[in-house]
Amino acid sequence: MSERASWDVAVIGAGIIGAACAWRLAQRGLRTVVLEQASPAGGSTGKSAAGVRAQFTTETNILLSKFSIEEYAGMPDSGYRxxxxxxxxxxxxxxxxxxxxxxxxxxxxxxxxxxxxxxxxxxxxxxxxxxxxxxxxxDGHVDAHGLTMAYVQRARKAGAQFRLDTAVIGIRHAGGVWQLDTRARSVEAPLIVNASGAWSGEVGALAGLEIPVRPARxxxxxxxxxxxxxxxxxxxxxxxxxxxxxxxxxxxxxxxxxxxxxxxxxxxxxxxxxxxxxxxxxxxxxxxxxxxxxxxxxxxxEVTPDHQAIVGRMPGAEGWLNACGFSGHGVMHAAAVARVIAQEAVGETPFIDVTPLRYERFAERPQGLTDIQV
CATH class of the missing domain: 3.30.9.10 (D-Amino Acid Oxidase, subunit A, domain 2)
Structure with a gap:
């Protein structure tokens, strides 16, 4: 059974990145569904030490943290300290x-x-x-689980739906639409956001895409x-x-x-x-x-070869957006990344230049650490 044309965007993953993205996408009026193999914050997010800092050495990372921390500071349910x-x-x-x-x-x-x-x-x-x-x-820390649930609540209020305990087991693209297969049903949407954390490489592989994200304990x-x-x-x-x-x-x-x-x-x-x-x-x-x-x-x-996130549209894969590979920075950057993803989804220029985090960098330069990782 397939839900044809029911959704504008499907988000894979309900950790803090996926939940925040769902809220910002739904805010933009996009019909948003989130597919999560377990429960919100049930993966890396809930096991995070939940630190947030803007002490980075690259402009993109500094701004992603700065704007995220400002958002958390204004959310009474974030646990920001x-x-x-x-x-x-x-x-x-x-x-x-x-x-x-x-x-x-x-x-x-x-x-x-x-x-x-x-x-x-x-x-x-x-x-x-x-x-x-x-x-x-x-700088400081937040309640990563509580903050994720706050984003889930905001996303639901804005109209997003969450399908929990729903693993994606197949992905294919045809006619400008992504079809995501689960054991219960298939979901179709022209846009897909890969926010599946340490599982992001495997999710990409389901669609035949090579996304260099792997788990590290x-x-x-x-x-x-x-x-x-x-x-x-x-x-x-x-x-x-x-x-x-x-x-x-x-x-x-x-x-x-x-x-x-x-x-x-x-x-x-x-x-x-x-x-x-x-x-x-x-x-x-x-x-x-x-x-x-x-x-x-x-x-x-969820680590990448250069220990930096992969954010934005995937070259050669129409309608595929990545928000993954944060290498320990996911909680720090979630709020701002969600705004970037929503802007890209509707065709706007992101309010932060995420060029250094785009997928294309892997073909453009040798990989090496460019920022501190904790």
Whole structure:
């Protein structure tokens, strides 16, 4: 059974990106249906550490975060807390990082430049090997699940429909229309938005498209309750890759394992030791903390070859829009990306230039990291 011509756009995925896109598309008067294989925020979104920061070194990423954070700050149900981000920057990275701060200031982001000694006001740490530190008070974190549900509610109110527990198992294009097959029924629409997170590469493959997104497992370890004099902001040690922040009376912390890619499941406890070793070298006071295994969790990043998102129309695939591959930046960028996707869907020029994130870049230049990833 097929719903012919019932929809203007079909969104695959109801994580924070898909839910936000659905709202903005429906706001534009587009008949929007969302197909989600499980439940809203049931994949990577709900397992995110939910940090939001505008401390990037490229204009596109800075603006995507800046406008998203502004939207979250105005949503009472977002759980946004401006606890700040403190970045600890090694000597070798400091000159380029300072250039990024100059760009952030030009774009209206209130980043402070601190010496390692000045940064101790936020948390005690060993300053060895650091060229400097930066702190932005408007960075922080959100309630990723609650925020996604808020977007779902807004999308539904605007007329979007959500088909949950509905996996897409086949996609084909004919006569200017995409047909998406599920086990229950087929859905047809001239526009499709691939917002399926770590599954985006597989969704593209259903349509015969090569979309370079693959899953990467990430650990979030939680300590037992601590008696800290004040909550810690999100702190990211760029040299070791360790990050940590307060979560209630606990700390949560992690460190990416570049080799942990693919559909691996479960908490990787063997990664705990190297994570703690790197963390305690910078934060020796962590030695007194206990670990709460029950409060720890894991989830998937959706990574691309250059660890940057893929946003916008797919070349050679009429009516296909990508909003995927965020490599840990999905919660940070969701609000602004949704506006970009809605503008592209109706033929408008996006309010942020997302040229650096378009699919075409993979054929135009060698891939390499272009921004920090936590």
């Amino acid at each position: 401006a606890g700040g981000y403190l970045l600890l920057v090694p000597d070798a990275q400091w000159p380029a990082h300072q250039q990024g701060v100059t760009l952030q200031h030009r774009l209206g982001v209130p980043t402070e430049v601190l010496t390692p000694e000045e940064a101790q006001v936020h948390a005690g740490f060993v300053p060895d090997g650091l060229g400097g530190c930066t702190f932005c008070a408007t 990430r650990m979030v370890y939680a300590t037992g309750p601590l008696h800290l004099p004040r909550p810690l902001p999100m702190i990211f040690d760029l040299g070791s890759g360790v990050w940590l922040r307060s979560e209630g009376e606990r700390l949560i912390l992690g460190r990416a394992d570049a080799a942990d890619v693919g559909w691996r499941e479960g908490l990787n406890w063997t990664w705990l030791e190297p994570t703690l070793e790197a963390a305690m070298a910078r934060f020796p006071w962590l030695e007194a903390a206990t670990l709460d295994r029950q409060a720890s969790w894991w989830g998937y990043y």
